[in-house]
Amino acid sequence: MDLKHHCIKLNDGHFIPVLGFGTYAPEEVPKSKAEEATKLAIDAGFRHIDSAHLYENEKEIGQAIRSKIADGIVKREDIFYTSKLWLTFLRPELVQPALEKSLKKLQLDYVDLYIIHFPMALKPGEEMIPKDEHGKVIFDTVDLCATWEALEKCKDLGLTKSIGVSNFNRRQLEMILNKPGLKYKPVCNQVECHPYLKQSKLLDFCKSKDIVLVAYSALGSHREKKWVDQSSPVLLDDPVLSALAKKHKRTPALIALRYQLQRGVVVLVKSYNEKRIKENMQVFEFQLTSEDMKVLDGLNQNVRYNSVAFAADHPDYPFSEEY
Structure with a gap:
């Protein structure tokens, strides 16, 4: 990992910034907030922006990126933009039109990374999560x-x-x-990963195949009721993280982010708060000792925050290690 330039080389020769800005927000948050936050993130130094068809904010994210290009803050090639193929578009003939639809919303000529959002298909159509008359999710069979x-x-x-x-x-x-x-190997596998869910076996496997692990929910979770078990422990309240934060004069969030970088994991962090967006860039300003890393390794509990409730009936659920 080239932390000096904050990038990792992918197996196809392109480079991915190791710190990414996540843009998902619960439905009640106005989409205009995604545009504001993305502008703030680019101003703060973020160059890796992560979104998806599912988030329904690509139009706003595209506007933010294009306005920063127009202002001369960045060039298009400075930005690494990720989008995701949603599950109703997994039939081969729907893949390219789905990507073209995202590009049209973004008003960009290309994305830097396009990934399959989940390893399961839903029935194609207008519905994001299609259901039958009994409220059961309608899956599709796709190779x-x-x-x-x-x-x-x-x-x-x-x-x-x-x-x-x-x-x-x-x-x-x-x-x-x-x-x-x-023809091309996957360059990455984006999964939930944080000190309570280390994903060590999956990380080792990915490294052995020159596939980058990208961590989402790296700070635990925004605890949205729709996705998250409300009785699960709050990662950032963990006393070990608090003690290390005190030791390094940083926040518990920065300790959790730095932990991933030192494991060779690309990490996504999302915040719509200007102070926190700027603060998250401090992850490059300090280092954890090998002793700190060992202590953090000991926090693993295989706690998964993001239960994909709609997928519970799928034969392959749950997904990823221990997934």
């Missing part, structure tokens, strides 16, 4: 290897620089890696 070939075509067409996956476990990754005629 993920065929979906992957459609992503490879998008890369060849220049619509995306790199392609990867999210929420895949080892078996699902191996299915892609062992696919006959594989």
